[in-house]
Amino acid sequence: MTLMRDEIREQPQALERALKEGLPLIRNIARRINAFQPDLVFIAARGTSDNAATYARYLFEAFTGLPVSLAAPSLFTLYHRPPNLKKALVIGVSQSGGGEDIVAVIKEGRKQGAMTLALTNNPESALAQAAADVIPLNVGPELSVAATKTYTGELGLLALLAAELSDDNGLRLGLERLPSSIDKALQLEDGLKHLANQELYKNARHCLTLGRGYNFPTALEVALKLKETSYIFAAPYSTADFLHGPFALAEQSLPAILIGANGPAIPGLLDLAKKLTAEGVELLCIGDDDGLLKMATSRESAFRLDLSGISEALSPIVSVVPGQLFAMHLALARGFNPDKPRGLQKVTSTK
Amino acid sequence: MTLMRDEIREQPQALERALKEGLPLIRNIARRINAFQPDLVFIAARGTSDNAATYARYLFEAFTGLPVSLAAPSLFTLYHRPPNLKKALVIGVSQSGGGEDIVAVIKEGRKQGAMTLALTNNPESALAQAAADVIPLNVGPELSVAATKTYTGELGLLALLAAELSDDNGLRLGLERLPSSIDKALQLEDGLKHLANQELYKNARHCLTLGRGYNFPTALEVALKLKETSYIFAAPYSTADFLHGPFALAEQSLPAILIGANGPAIPGLLDLAKKLTAEGVELLCIGDDDGLLKMATSRESAFRLDLSGISEALSPIVSVVPGQLFAMHLALARGFNPDKPRGLQKVTSTK
Numbered sequence: 001m002t003l004m005r006d007e008i009r010e011q012p013q014a015l016e017r018a019l020k021e022g023l024p025l026i027r028n029i030a031r032r033i034n035a036f037q038p039d040l041v042f043i044a045a046r047g048t049s050d051n052a053a054t055y056a057r058y059l060f061e062a063f064t065g066l067p068v069s070l071a072a073p074s075l076f077t078l079y080h081r082p083p084n085l086k087k088a089l090v091i092g093v094s095q096s097g098g099g100e101d102i103v104a105v106i107k108e109g110r111k112q113g114a115m116t117l118a119l120t121n122n123p124e125s126a127l128a129q130a131a132a133d134v135i136p137l138n139v140g141p142e143l144s145v146a147a148t149k150t151y152t153g154e155l156g157l158l159a160l161l162a163a164e165l166s167d168d169n170g171l172r173l174g175l176e177r178l179p180s181s182i183d184k185a186l187q188l189e190d191g192l193k194h195l196a197n198q199e200l201y202k203n204a205r206h207c208l209t210l211g212r213g214y215n216f217p218t219a220l221e222v223a224l225k226l227k228e229t230s231y232i233f234a235a236p237y238s239t240a241d242f243l244h245g246p247f248a249l250a251e252q253s254l255p256a257i258l259i260g261a262n263g264p265a266i267p268g269l270l271d272l273a274k275k276l277t278a279e280g281v282e283l284l285c286i287g288d289d290d291g292l293l294k295m296a297t298s299r300e301s302a303f304r305l306d307l308s309g310i311s312e313a314l315s316p317i318v319s320v321v322p323g324q325l326f327a328m329h330l331a332l333a334r335g336f337n338p339d340k341p342r343g344l345q346k347v348t349s350t351k
Numbered sequence: 352m353t354l355m356r357d358e359i360r361e362q363p364q365a366l367e368r369a370l371k372e373g374l375p376l377i378r379n380i381a382r383r384i385n386a387f388q389p390d391l392v393f394i395a396a397r398g399t400s401d402n403a404a405t406y407a408r409y410l411f412e413a414f415t416g417l418p419v420s421l422a423a424p425s426l427f428t429l430y431h432r433p434p435n436l437k438k439a440l441v442i443g444v445s446q447s448g449g450g451e452d453i454v455a456v457i458k459e460g461r462k463q464g465a466m467t468l469a470l471t472n473n474p475e476s477a478l479a480q481a482a483a484d485v486i487p488l489n490v491g492p493e494l495s496v497a498a499t500k501t502y503t504g505e506l507g508l509l510a511l512l513a514a515e516l517s518d519d520n521g522l523r524l525g526l527e528r529l530p531s532s533i534d535k536a537l538q539l540e541d542g543l544k545h546l547a548n549q550e551l552y553k554n555a556r557h558c559l560t561l562g563r564g565y566n567f568p569t570a571l572e573v574a575l576k577l578k579e580t581s582y583i584f585a586a587p588y589s590t591a592d593f594l595h596g597p598f599a600l601a602e603q604s605l606p607a608i609l610i611g612a613n614g615p616a617i618p619g620l621l622d623l624a625k626k627l628t629a630e631g632v633e634l635l636c637i638g639d640d641d642g643l644l645k646m647a648t649s650r651e652s653a654f655r656l657d658l659s660g661i662s663e664a665l666s667p668i669v670s671v672v673p674g675q676l677f678a679m680h681l682a683l684a685r686g687f688n689p690d691k692p693r694g695l696q697k698v699t700s701t702k
Contacts, residue, residue: 061423069420072567074564074567074589078563078564206556206584216423231599245695248694344596351619
């Protein structure tokens with residue numbers, strides 16, 4: 001039907017391969033990172049990869065204790081006033097590996113003596129050449145402009161790196177369960193397609209996407225997919241940030257996508273779901289928590305994930321999948337080609 | 352007319368007082384920070400204050416060389432897995448000082464041995480009590496729900512701290528020029544009010560706000576004001592990030608607010624302005640660069656700032672002002688009360 005759909009559906013196999021092929025390399029790199037004893041993880045990325053970097057931010061701080069900073073590349077490329085990265089682990093994340101600004105951050109880090117690492121689907125790219133170490137995504141070529149399997153691949157390999165750095169067996173075991181959990185999430189497609197063809201969603205010009213903690217990056221990534229493929233002004237927020245001003249956007253018949261997995265973020269999601277329902281907002285809920293799924297406006301707008309054996313920390317690698325499918329079907333319902341969004345190319349390089 | 356307007360118009364005097372009263376205290380704190388030799392600045396904030404934190408991110412990295420990380424409070428409050436902050440300067444920024452999550456970050460930092468600092472308009476607040484050092488904003492009570500003078504106050508005092516930490520006389524001299532520059536920006540009000548009453552803006556349900564580098568936080572803050580007061584889905588982006596996907600949103604008659612000051616961010620803004628114009632996007636430009644102002648769709652939508660003696664690094668303290676006025680007049684034009692946005696209270700505490 002579309003390349004985007006093919007690539008969404010390849011994710012269980014692509015991720016399984018990426019994790020398997022990445023393991024020995026990542027184990028080796030993790031050992032050297034621990035020997036280097038960085039005092040900071042500094043990650044540079046754009047677009048979908050930046051959402052993966054935001055995920056890594058939560059994961060690395062929680063599992064390694066290292067503070068994480070997400071780079072502002074303009075300080076490197078425009079102002080030539082980069083921060084001190086001598087004792088940092090500097091990671092560049094890019095599907096294409098072609099972004100000039102991401103390469104500049106890696107080069108500066110390396111010049112200063114940082115440990116540098118590229119995570120890219122193109123091991124021949126400028127980014128791969130600039131970094132001392134390279135983790136190839138190994139998810140196969142991605143042809144659709146809207147990135148999907150490279151996103152889950154990036155998340156999976158960053159989680160594998162966190163597991164190896166922290167020697168966390170819970171993460172390791174959870175990673176093994178991901179492909180079959182994604183496979184089950186793919187089976188939600190018919191329901192998502194049905195919903196995308198309802199007038200409320202088909203005609204929406206704006207919406208909210210909401211998550212907290214580990215699934216805040218999922219809200220960011222689902223919003224980006226909706227923007228890229230369906231030209232919807234999707235406003236992504238952590239449920240906490242949303243209460244500091246943007247809540248004023250809540251109104252009758254506004255669609256909101258709430259994403260969460262069993263864990264400490266759920267109570268805040270439920271509270272917000274109640275407040276939004278009181279304003280007449282239409283809730284589409286994605287997750288494995290009964291309470292959250294019950295908050296969906298109708299049974300048709302509740303999408304249950306099977307996250308057995310997968311902790312909340314790894315749930316974003318599954319919970320994004322219904323959002324990818326929904327964005328794709330919404331584009332088709334609106335008469336757009338999700339493989340070729342207007343105004344975009346597959347490789348974008350900014351300075 | 353409105354409290355928000357009064358508070359916007361108070362900004363020259365409020366900032367002047369804040370800087371004057373803050374100087375001896377901030378000089379003393381800066382000396383102790385330099386003696387402490389932090390290896391990281393870690394800033395926690397929400398809403399408008401989080402946009403001030405994003406500004407501080409650019410300023411501190413550029414002027415002190417210290418890497419900056421913007422906190423993910425859920426790691427403290429929900430997951431109880433905070434990062435290592437032993438050698439960090441931990442700053443909490445909050446108008447009210449009442450946010451439970453921001454207090455939790457400060458407390459954890461202090462427990463770990465970090466240097467802790469609260470920047471708040473309420474020196475009796477929980478945040479002020481939690482931190483070892485407090486910088487009071489001293490901008491007077493802010494009564495409008497939409498924060499304005501506390502934002503420019505936060506920016507000014509964070510810039511003063513950067514100036515003292517880096518002993519940078521350019522910043523110090525520029526800070527003295529800010530009140531008169533803001534005063535001149537306030538004179539743009541009639542033109543902004545006129546534009547806000549035009550059908551294109553009055554009826555807009557969504558728009559873009561765009562800036563790069565130092566003025567990326569300005570794009571964030573103007574978007575937040577538009578959301579809070581006028582319920583517009585304003586999508587804020589750095590001009591670089593905008594090209595990585597969100598450019599697909601560009602279409603005929605979409606309003607976009609471009610903000611920039613003379614400096615290395617301008618060429619990228621101009622390139623993007625051309626691309627947006629080719630798609631039929633309506634450009635409202637704010638800044639002091641002739642080229643940028645010429646890109647405005649009409650002469651009526653070009654708003655010239657007087658930034659003489661003020662470097663790009665300090666320009667956000669002025670360039671936000673037309674955005675504040677525009678958001679307020681847009682709310683009035685649409686029949687909303689900007690002082691009392693629907694669903695919001697002045698003090699928001701999240702966990």
